[in-house]
Amino acid sequence: MRKKSTRIRFSRRTLLTxxxxxxxxxxxxxxxxxxxxxxxxxRFGRLPNELGVRAPLEQPKRLPSPTSSRTPLQDLHGTIxxxxxxxxxxxxxxxxxxxxxxxxxxxxxxxxxMTFALEDLKRFPAVSRICFLExxxxxxxxxxxxxxxxxxxxLTSQSEWTGVRLATILRxxxxxxxxxxxxxxxxDAAQMTRSIPLEDVVQEAMIVxxxxxxxxxxxxxxxARLLLPGFEGNxxxxxxxxxxxxxxxxxxxEETSRYTDPLADGSARQFSFVMDARSIITAPSYPQAVxxxxxxxRGIAWTGRGRIERVEVSTDGGSSWKAxxxxxxxxxxxxxxxxxxxxxxxxxTEILSRAVxxxxxxxxxxxxxxxxxxxxxxxxxxxxxGWRIGADGRVVCGxxxxxx
Amino acid sequence: xxxxxxxxxxxxxxxxxxxxGQPxxxxxxxALDIDVRPxxxxxxxxxxxAREGAAVYATQCAACHGAKGEGGAADxxxxxxxxxxxxxxxAYEQWRGNRPDVPFTIGNYWPYATTVFDYVRRAxxxxxxxxxxxxxxxxxxxxxxxxxxxxxxxxxxxxxTLPKVVMPARTRFAPDDRKGGRTIR
Numbered sequence: 350m351r352k353k354s355t356r357i358r359f360s361r362r363t364l365l366t367x368x369x370x371x372x373x374x375x376x377x378x379x380x381x382x383x384x385x386x387x388x389x390x391x392r393f394g395r396l397p398n399e400l401g402v403r404a405p406l407e408q409p410k411r412l413p414s415p416t417s418s419r420t421p422l423q424d425l426h427g428t429i430x431x432x433x434x435x436x437x438x439x440x441x442x443x444x445x446x447x448x449x450x451x452x453x454x455x456x457x458x459x460x461x462x463m464t465f466a467l468e469d470l471k472r473f474p475a476v477s478r479i480c481f482l483e484x485x486x487x488x489x490x491x492x493x494x495x496x497x498x499x500x501x502x503x504l505t506s507q508s509e510w511t512g513v514r515l516a517t518i519l520r521x522x523x524x525x526x527x528x529x530x531x532x533x534x535x536x537d538a539a540q541m542t543r544s545i546p547l548e549d550v551v552q553e554a555m556i557v558x559x560x561x562x563x564x565x566x567x568x569x570x571x572x573a574r575l576l577l578p579g580f581e582g583n584x585x586x587x588x589x590x591x592x593x594x595x596x597x598x599x600x601x602x603e604e605t606s607r608y609t610d611p612l613a614d615g616s617a618r619q620f621s622f623v624m625d626a627r628s629i630i631t632a633p634s635y636p637q638a639v640x641x642x643x644x645x646x647r648g649i650a651w652t653g654r655g656r657i658e659r660v661e662v663s664t665d666g667g668s669s670w671k672a673x674x675x676x677x678x679x680x681x682x683x684x685x686x687x688x689x690x691x692x693x694x695x696x697x698t699e700i701l702s703r704a705v706x707x708x709x710x711x712x713x714x715x716x717x718x719x720x721x722x723x724x725x726x727x728x729x730x731x732x733x734x735g736w737r738i739g740a741d742g743r744v745v746c747g748x749x750x751x752x753x
Numbered sequence: 754x755x756x757x758x759x760x761x762x763x764x765x766x767x768x769x770x771x772x773x774g775q776p777x778x779x780x781x782x783x784a785l786d787i788d789v790r791p792x793x794x795x796x797x798x799x800x801x802x803a804r805e806g807a808a809v810y811a812t813q814c815a816a817c818h819g820a821k822g823e824g825g826a827a828d829x830x831x832x833x834x835x836x837x838x839x840x841x842x843x844a845y846e847q848w849r850g851n852r853p854d855v856p857f858t859i860g861n862y863w864p865y866a867t868t869v870f871d872y873v874r875r876a877x878x879x880x881x882x883x884x885x886x887x888x889x890x891x892x893x894x895x896x897x898x899x900x901x902x903x904x905x906x907x908x909x910x911x912x913x914t915l916p917k918v919v920m921p922a923r924t925r926f927a928p929d930d931r932k933g934g935r936t937i938r
Contacts, residue, residue, distance in 0.1 A: 441879065454777055454785055462777040469773040521770055532788055538882055540875040542788060591785050600791050602872040606863045609926065615842025621929035654933040708933025717937045725841035
């Protein structure tokens with residue numbers, strides 16, 4: 350009898366916690382965490398339910414601004430970004446698209462202009478691809494030493510994307526051989542458009558409808574987006590409504606006045622799609638603190654030009670460099686985990702990382718980038734960054750490396 | 754060419770066509786095909802001058818972009834300085850001296866006038882994109898070009914004239930030719 354009543358009480362309590370929302374649950378968990386001695390068995394927990402939630406004391410958050418939100422790189426351990434923490438950058442807010450009425454129009458230099466419903470896209474042979482997506486405006490230089498990894502360069506995230514190969518769709522519509530570019534247009538309020546060089550992307554480009562195994566999040570282009578592994582985020586057009594094949598670029602606003610690179614010689618580089626190699630140490634990083642002794646330095650590296658060849662880490666402000674361990678498998682155009690064991694002697698120093706990709710490209714220091722691009726450079730900035738560690742163990746951003 | 758090669762690989766194991774999707778009727782394509790290209794393809798019938806565009810700009814754009822296009826909550830649109838020189842690079846640095854930096858604008862950084870029409874029509878104003886008539890769009894584009902000193906107050910912008918406007922930044926852009934490797938560019 351007694352046993353039964355206990356069980357009922359638990360169930361009701363569990364139910365209450367579930368319906369009262371995260372705030373109450375989090376408060377409870379804090380109390381439990383503070384009061385429960387180690388090793389004491391949990392009380393009988395809640396029964397299986399429909400939708401899981403994070404542990405109450407594990408609440409990573411994106412860092413939003415009016416134009417974007419950033420992935421909490423310092424809170425993540427692997428290489429896949431949980432879908433709800435994937436960075437956002439929109440030009441007309443998050444579009445609301447009805448999946449029932451959604452159609453993708455493919456026309457232009459094709460034999461058979463066609464529209465495809467979401468269900469049509471899903472009927473084609475599917476492929477999956479793990480790759481990073483990074484905004485080409487992914488460097489904040491003005492943050493000061495209290496800059497987190499997230500604030501510094503959190504406009505990069507990684508997912509397993511699933512969809513149909515663009516080549517499959519192009520075959521279905523009978524793409525003509527003269528077609529060398531295509532326009533990708535979104536169904537968002539900005540009807541955002543980019544011209545994409547067909548030959549450069551046709552082997553890998555996809556129209557994806559799933560992210561990490563489930564339907565795309567609305568902010569990632571639900572119900573379908575373009576995926577161009579290695580290409581700057583903006584060209585991976587979300588809420589993809591239309592593809593128009595042509596024999597030259599369309600010269601849209603986002604590929605002329607935006608996302609172009611003013612150079613030191615007075616010319617401007619256009620269609621600089623491929624994201625250059627880059628790395629960031631995510632631990633230790635601001636605002637973490639460390640103690641003398643063994644520290645595993647951890648971070649991610651990535652390149653739009655293929656695989657990461659190696660990541661070098663300096664623990665003495667750049668005087669010497671050691672190769673970090675890379676976590677296998679090292680996938681092309683993908684975030685790659687690196688780790689280096691380091692025994693900190695307790696003296697103030699700065700730790701740095703630099704990525705080397707399979708083409709031999711070495712992630713540059715800020716002065717080298719500045720010399721090549723000029724003072725008014727705006728996009729595609731991938732300088733070596735570091736973290737200064739004080740004798741007290743406090744870690745701050747080595748922002749002066751990129752603020753000159 | 755590569756497209757054909759990639760398609761062949763798929764074709765070895767799969768049918769030539771799956772038969773999924775629907776043929777796109779002409780009117781469906783026409784309704785969605787709103788892009789305007791540098792040669793003028795896609796420009797609708799209609800006309801407008803800067804004089805006419807001033808009123809459109811004042812009611813539709815000025816709240817965010819400033820009364821004269823100088824910028825505000827949204828980007829500056831007007832600024833032709835320095836004349837004949839882009840707002841970056843050696844000539845600019847020499848011209849600038851101790852002046853504050855000038856913004857990147859339609860007048861000094863946009864290479865095609867047709868892009869202004871395309872962008873205004875597809876995305877502006879942000880609260881009601883596509884709400885301007887073709888005449889209003891031509892007129893407000895004319896106003897922006899005139900404010901930047903590129904055309905006169907009474908120059909008529911239309912499907913015929915807009916593609917002929919030569920923008921100051923027309924020849925400044927070159928496609929990316931980097932392929933990786935050691936050089937930082």
